[in-house]
Amino acid sequence: MAAALSPNLTSAVFLVMVAGYLLGAVGSLAAASPAVTRSLTAAGALVGAAAGLGLAGMVLVVGAPFAVTVPELLSPGGGLALRLDALGAFFLLLIGVGALPAALYGVGYTRAYAGRYSLRWLGAMLNLFLLTMSLVVLADNVLTFLLMWEAMSLTSYFLVMTEHDGADTAAAGGWYLAMTHAGLALILTALVMLIPPGPGSTFAELRLTVATLSPTTRSVVFTLAVLGFGSKAGLVPLHVWLPRAHPAAPSHVSALMSGVMVKLGVYGVLRFALDLLGEGPVWWGGLLIALGAASALLGVLYALMEDDLKRLLAYSTVENVGLVFIGVGAGLLFAALDHEASAVLALAAALYHALNHTAFKSLLFLGAGAVLHATGNRNLNELGGLIQRMPWTAACFLVGALAIGGLPPLNGFVSEWLLFQSLLPAIASSAPLVPPLMTLAVGALALTAGLAAASFVKAFGIGFLALPRSAGAAAAHEAPASMRVAMTALAGLCALFGVGAVVIVPRLAEMLRGYDGLTGQPAPLAEGLSLALPGAFGGMSPPLVAMGLVLAVAGVWLAVRLGGDRRLRRGDTWGCGRIGQTARMEYTSTAYAEPLRRVFAELYRPTEDLTVDVHPESRYFVQSIAYRSEILPWFERYLYTPLLRGVDAWAARAQAIQSGSAHRYLAYLVIALLALLAITLARSG
């Protein structure tokens, strides 16, 4: 079957994918009217994403090989080389899962852009973004990888800047561009250190070269890769672009960036750690666990304090990426300690969580976009009452919020369960420092889970329930059909991925075979309808839990319906007999998070500013009170602001070189010339 499929069918599907995206890009640039542009954008992206899914499916399910080289293209660098192995295929699948709904959603969402922003440019960049992301996971040599990575960053930059007249968009774009290029510099260095002497630089050749490198060099490469890819993924402390860029971008682009692009950071780290670099020391895994746990905790803590719905979701992405890296780190750690079964479980849990995050984070961003589209507002303190005005969106958002909160029976719950269970065996390990590290990781994971549930209760509860807090929210309307279909599809996927874990997780475990020296027969991770952990450590059955819950709800409802009183009367909300109720009487998002703000005040260090204006004639008669409180995130206050100030200071000093005097410039030329002569003489002499 695999032989019959390869290579013609896979190549054909690959060509369809590339053609779909390219035609989508060209078509949107050339289209006549905004409606045609939107449709062509979506059509191209849908075809491309579907083909990508198909290709990934063929490689993953059937094992069909796929490799393409075009040495003529960019021959000085080694030409274009593409290969799809199991790891790449999984991430290509992830891209498809995120891209299909986002593309469909864009049809309805971008209607409001006609006349204000360039739909053509948006459509072209969207398709190119998806194409370059797909090519990143297909890349098989250094040049292709770096080229596609940079193209992906640039196209996403343009996408972020779509709404160019937004207040913070320019700053968001600037941060994003700077950080992604800083990451690129690190990745470039890491890759270049692995290039063998000679012309070729395919990944196969890199693997051979790695064997000749010293452990120190490999560790340096690993650290560079972690930092470089971590900045793309949103690992603390390199995550600062995320909460700026994601709210500024159009919502379906935010969904793609959060749901898909940050996973490519994970892909990069996995490609290096599992594939290129081979086995490494224990501290590699430990480093990732530490960074992951820090990201998870800080991400969720800042998400909790956010009132801007999209920034809340962006910080939540930082949190979930942290969780994925905890799993990856645990996997690497176990592999280094030769606990193969645990390593496979941890890595499978991490990948599964990445997949689930794509599903529910995309859903949440699309929902936030629908809210923005309908109310013109992202501020939770000004939303509310949307569950009556946008019932479908509200229901989908609720599914997303329950999923990301890790509540049964949805996918977030299963992947969190797996992450917990993958960390547990390590607490009993005999390697030094591993048990305390793992215990703290487990504590961090649990706290993150609780706080994530709290922040999404806040997001959904304040944003959608009760009375609308502003005119915009009161005037909200339901989202158009294309947006609703996209959100419903993702909501369905959340349920499906959760219940289908018994099928997905063992598949992931098998896929990991062959990487990082994990060659043994993987322990079956599923028995019948249950997930079964290695060593009979525990088990659970997602489909049975789901079924049990559904039956229980139905059973109770039926019993009460048949047995109890059925009268229901509508009345005012109980407010101690007060006359009338307005939206001012409801809890706000800031108020909701206030207890936790106090609990973690040492971390947040909120600044408070209270201004009381009194009447000029008497200081007892207060005219107005203004209260302002702000939380400046930790890393920005202590790392980035000083860093930027330092760079500014040095740049100001360096500016002295640009004196404007022609004499000085001539003097520089002469000095440079003399220095070159001296060096040449010294080298030849």
Place this chain on the structure above:
Amino acid sequence: MLLFSKILRTGIVTEPLETGETVVTLGRQLDTRVQRLLGRALAVREVDAGSCNGCELEISGLTGPVYDSERFGIHFVASPRHADLLLVTGPVTRNMAVPLRKTWEATPDPKLVVAVGDCARTCGVFRGSYAVAGSVDTIVPVDVFVDGCPPEPADILRGLLTALDRWPRR
């Protein structure tokens, strides 16, 4: 541990409810089905419709160890949505007329109302004041009146049990 030795020494101080003067009058005919439903598990919401708090002090004795309304299944709740019976005091002042009515509307059916104190029945000494809207039965339908200024906790308890058709003791 001093606390527990004191508890053991004090023992149970609840006094049995004796027959007293009849200060309880019916406001209207009570539905036996409702009385049977609420008879053993009654949730009471207390509403102060402008009283001087004399009646409230007596009512607060009801949940104490001596009068112990809980032994009859009567307990006080925090919201009229949870309540079966409204215990109203005070000559209903103008500011409390609408809140009292709203409290009554917020209470689910079947419900009862017991008006406590002379003010609740006849506006007491505040009768005719510009601040008073009228007696309790002009705002909400009252099932039982308990007279007194203020009535003893035992009287209030007898009034509650009369509303439930559990007094006099059978």
Place this chain on the structure above:
Amino acid sequence: MVAWAVDAVQGLVALVLAPGVVGLVRWLKARLQSRRGAPPWQPYRELRKLFAKEVVVSTNASWLFRIAPYVVFASTTAATFLVPFLAVPRPLDAVGDLLVLVYLLLLATVFLALAGLDPGSAFGGMGSSREMTVAALAEPTIALAIFALALSAGSTNLGQIVARTLADPATALSPGHLLAFAALFVVMLAENGRLPVDNPATHLELTMIHEAMVLEYSGRYLALVEWAAALKLLVFFSLLGNLFVPWGVAVALTPGALAVAAGSVVVKFVLLAVGIAVFETRVAKLRLFRVPELLSVSFVLALLAVTSSFLAR
């Protein structure tokens, strides 16, 4: 087959017993307050009355407010069915383990918190916010306490933990188990809204956590929510009783063993009820912003429990 029947029956019996356990705690507290109090079966009367009462729903409330009591009750029931009351091993062990149980209870909390926000009252918002704070801060303690138990038992499977402690009685007295018990006891008080975290009998909204969220519920909805709260207390009682002191739990499905198991479970419930009643009589309620300190203490206890369990291997 017999095992499934026993599982089903024990779950249903737990459903029925739960209000009685709450009634017992209330009766004991009344006696400690030198008064007669209502009999321990009073909650059953209250539930029966509530099911016959009308429901009043706010005009601002949506469908979420109306389905939340069912979801809360259903997920707490599902959690109840995962707890081993009478016998181990159980067929339901493969469906969910201790972590699944904790998350099912969290599902109930989340839906109740959402339902508190729905009518748009300030009380509901306040209760919801405080409840999520306490729940979030209790999570790490629960996870670490579970892991302390799982470390010594080699599994997070509830039946397995019980069986392992039965097979090796010395582990029940190990520091790991004792510390985990203390940590979980504090968590039980926090999660069930008992003193010193929350006063179940208060009428002052500013002192409420759990009660504030249910102020809008009436009739059958209130009955379901109250019953679910009683069930949650029963689940915690069973965890504290059967996981840490598993003697009496039947290993074989014979009528004799099951009868002994039933009796021992009742004894454990009564002892725990006495413990709670005495504890609640002794302590005063903590200020809301002192509750995180209490939960940090329980976290440290759980951390020590894990360390002891690890060192004892």
